[in-house]
Amino acid sequence: MTSPRRPRADAVRNRKKILEAARELIDAHGPGIGMDEIAAAAGVAVGTLYRHFPAKTDLVAAVVADWLNRVADDAEAAAARTAAGSRALDEIAAFLGRLLETVAGDLAVKAAARAIGADTSTDADTAIKRTATALTALVRAGQAEGDVHPDVTLADFRLLLDNAPTDRTPQAGARWLTLVLPGLTTHGRP
Template identity: 50%
Template sequence: MQSLRADARRNRARILETARAQIIAHGPDVGMSEIASAAGLAVGTLYRHYPTKTDLVAAVITEQVERLAEAAEAAWVRVETGSTASDELLVFLRGVIGAAADNGALRVAAQTLGTEFACPPATARGTAALRKIIAAGQDSGNIRRDLTVTDLYLLVATGPLDHPEQTRERWLELVSPGLLP
């Protein structure tokens, strides 16, 4: 696969960030022309990169999953360099819940459009980093012995995503004892 020119890469990044912001601000019905205009690009440029809105929403979600994988990997690096695994796990969870809450309109857009997306490499990287963090915390005794990555995914999936930050913070405060011994 041929790599994109620098201007095409910049356009893609601008489109994805603008699409995310426009969907969050205006809901899942925001038009492709509004997204292109907000990105400062011709609508043809948008369609050249993403032929349908479904393709665009899938790309935005894929990028968000990539960011979460990067956050998990960064948390693991901090654990490797001396940070406490339990602290990093809680910071990561706070970030995931916050991002999921911020991206609620993206979830609605994906459901409305029937968007299918797969991010196996990013998901695998994030899962691997979380497994390492959990194992390090279990070895040091500051994460409960039976905690798994699947447990974390369950917590996030059932978290208070449609509630204000204060409620999400209270949720994290309440679930933390279930993560730590």
């Protein structure tokens, strides 16, 4: 039995360039942007783009999965810093702040994924589970430290993020965070 062959370095670079170009162009122009324009912006031939992503839905799903993986990496890094001695509430606040910044920038990509029916597949599901696991660890650590209210759950984070001002200015996002953080803490409510 042979092991799976690793992708060539140029193929990995091309995929990365395609994903970056797609993210930028969909953010700027919406889901109607053509595959030809994405290939040109990435500096690759259209055939190369289609070898990596046979359909636009595949490309958009990969962009969304890439974003979700970056969020999961960030959440896991915050949980690791907490395990190493950082205060969980500080890590939660910083994570939420970073997430608000990136959501505002990538909102068009997620809207495009919904608009063209992209299936975000197992890559996205795995990233979502990784994020949930890391956030759960942060909440439990914050509760053990006495800073996070005992009734706060992962569902509360989903509720907060579903109602976050992702289509507003960074100042509005910062103000939102200032207002909601006390609701998570033992310091902000009885």
